[in-house]
Amino acid sequence: EVQLVQSGAEVKKPGESLKISCKGSGFTFTNYWINWARQMPGKGLEWMGTIYAGDSDTRYSPSFQGQVTISVDKSISTAYLQWSSLKASDNAIYYCARMTSLVNWFDSWGQGTLVTVSS
Amino acid sequence: ETLMTQSPATLSVSPGDRATLSCRASQSVNNNLAWYQQKPGQAPRLLIFGASSRATGIPGRFSGSGSGTEFTLTISSLQSEDFAVYFCHQYSNWPTTFGQGTKVEIK
Numbered sequence: 001e002v003q004l005v006q007s008g009a010e011v012k013k014p015g016e017s018l019k020i021s022c023k024g025s026g027f028t029f030t031n032y033w034i035n036w037a038r039q040m041p042g043k044g045l046e047w048m049g050t051i052y053a054g055d056s057d058t059r060y061s062p063s064f065q066g067q068v069t070i071s072v073d074k075s076i077s078t079a080y081l082q083w084s085s086l087k088a089s090d091n092a093i094y095y096c097a098r099m100t101s102l103v104n105w106f107d108s109w110g111q112g113t114l115v116t117v118s119s
Numbered sequence: 120e121t122l123m124t125q126s127p128a129t130l131s132v133s134p135g136d137r138a139t140l141s142c143r144a145s146q147s148v149n150n151n152l153a154w155y156q157q158k159p160g161q162a163p164r165l166l167i168f169g170a171s172s173r174a175t176g177i178p179g180r181f182s183g184s185g186s187g188t189e190f191t192l193t194i195s196s197l198q199s200e201d202f203a204v205y206f207c208h209q210y211s212n213w214p215t216t217f218g219q220g221t222k223v224e225i226k
Contacts, residue, residue: 004162037217044219045206047215061214097163099210103151103211103213104210105168105169105208106163107165109162109164111161
């Protein structure tokens with residue numbers, strides 16, 4: 001069974017760093033692009049960026065370029081999304097999702113990670 | 120970027136009735152359009168890709184149509200498990216973008 005399992009909810013203070021994860025199983029991880037998307041409270045999804053697990057080729061949405069870093073450790077089939085300095089506006093649920101090629105639909109999603117940033 | 124506009128924001132439907140959801144793109148996305156279902160606290164689930172192709176395991180009551188800028192998701196006879204939020208996704212133009220979602224609720 002194809003699964004993307006994300007790390008658990010996080011509560012952080014503004015200015016703190018954070019790295020959340022997305023572990024794939026049930027498929028050849030290195031054959032897929034892993035995407036990250038943000039869903040702010042009561043809002044729609046925003047695509048943040050994607051990484052090809054096979055060679056770490058990474059693309060970012062212009063809205064998120066420089067704001068986050070996407071990485072992958074293919075030895076453990078895990079993709080990451082990280083922040084160096086969180087802001088209150090980063091409060092959201094973050095989803096990972098896989099796609100088979102760079103221009104494609106997302107055929108399997110993680111369960112989401114709630115990030116709460118509050119002083 | 121390509122703006123995806125879904126309507127209505129909320130659709131109240133009785134079980135067994137037909138539901139028609141719309142998605143409009145600000146520029147052509149050809150047929151590079153997907154639909155997803157999301158229930159509270161759950162991951163989104165792919166329903167339709169390529170505007171009209173059902174994903175594996177998706178019941179036949181779900182159908183998609185359209186091309187260019189106008190798309191429709193139809194649920195022919197709503198079941199209790201279909202009450203959820205549905206959102207469209209274009210993957211034709213970079214960056215990929217999503218609609219804001221249509222909530223299908225019980226009337």
